[in-house]
Structures are given as C-alpha cells and as structure tokens.
Amino acid sequence: MAHFDLSLYETVAQRLVRWWTEYPDGRIITSIHHYDGSTIIMRAECYNNDDRMIATGYAEEVFGNSPVNKTSFLENCETSAIGRAISNSRIGHTGERASVTEMQKVNRLNTTPRPDTHGSATPKQIGFLKSLARGKGWDDLQLLEYIHKLLQIDDAIVETLTAGQCSAVIDGLKK
Incomplete structure (x- = not known):
C-alpha cells in the first residue's frame, strides 16, 4: 500500500x-x-x-x-x-x-490498481488525462464536452471514468 x-x-x-x-x-x-x-x-x-x-x-x-x-x-x-x-x-x-x-x-x-478496464481509472491516469487537456489549453468544461462526444455519453465526469474510458480519452487527446 x-x-x-x-x-x-x-x-x-x-x-x-x-x-x-x-x-x-x-x-x-x-x-x-x-x-x-x-x-x-x-x-x-x-x-x-x-x-x-x-x-x-x-x-x-x-x-x-x-x-x-x-x-x-x-x-x-x-x-x-x-x-x-x-x-x-x-x-x-x-x-x-x-x-x-x-x-x-x-x-x-x-x-x-486494477488491470480490469471496467474498474475505476487510476489517479495517475486521471492526472495524465487532465495534463493533456491543459496542454491543449482546455478548461474543465471543454474537457467534459470532449469526453461526452468521444465516449458518446452525457453523464460522465473525469473522476468517475473507468480505466478503459480514461485510456480511450487519453488516446484521443494524444492525436
């Protein structure tokens, strides 16, 4: 621990x-x-x-x-x-x-950390995701809008993403 x-x-x-x-x-x-x-x-x-x-x-x-x-x-x-x-x-x-x-x-x-993509995203994943968004000059709202569009869901927030969802958003932000 x-x-x-x-x-x-x-x-x-x-x-x-x-x-x-x-x-x-x-x-x-x-x-x-x-x-x-x-x-x-x-x-x-x-x-x-x-x-x-x-x-x-x-x-x-x-x-x-x-x-x-x-x-x-x-x-x-x-x-x-x-x-x-x-x-x-x-x-x-x-x-x-x-x-x-x-x-x-x-x-x-x-x-x-759980390798299961259905488990919660790790703090490290969330931090990296937010860092990538800041690097694009995005605020919280812009990031949420991107997540909603990419994942095609309208009720997600960064802190409640699964590991798999977070990875998908990170991959999208890297492009």
Missing part, C-alpha cells in the same frame, strides 16, 4: 483562505451531481469577483467507508469538491493537487 508525505498537501481550509484573499467578492456554489442513498457526487463551482465561473471540481464519497462518512458524508463530499475546484482555479495549489484529506483517505484504503 502506498503511503504519501502528507506535508506536501494542503487542507481545504488553507485553500479557502487563499480563495477568499484573492476573491473577496467571489462565491462558491455546490450542488449534488448524483445521490443514490449510499454514494454521493458533488460539484463545486468557483466564481471570481466579476461573477465569472473560473473553476469546477467534483468529489465522490461513499456512506460509511470512513468514520467521518458514517455521520457526515455529504458535508465531507462538499468540502472535497470545494477543495478540488479551488485547486483547479488560477490560484491553483501550492503543493500537490489533492488535499490532505483526500490523501489521508488514500492512505487508509488499500487501493491497488
């Missing part, structure tokens, strides 16, 4: 301090993208001082898969989505993209 140096990661609270310093008249809006009683996916949208959306972020949590998710999985998911959105914004991040909380979760879970 991989262990990560958590000192390289920020907390969402640290990101929020940077956000409100940079955008005191900005706003952050969250919404539930998917909820089935046990799994929740939330989207956060970050708006600058001119009320222009400049970043989005998604997060997923499963009820009961950690102590905090036994009582507050919606709140935990919302916080993670906000952290992701800020990390995706112009002010970005000072260390790694994931937050301390996300990496603590990784350290708790025994996550081994």
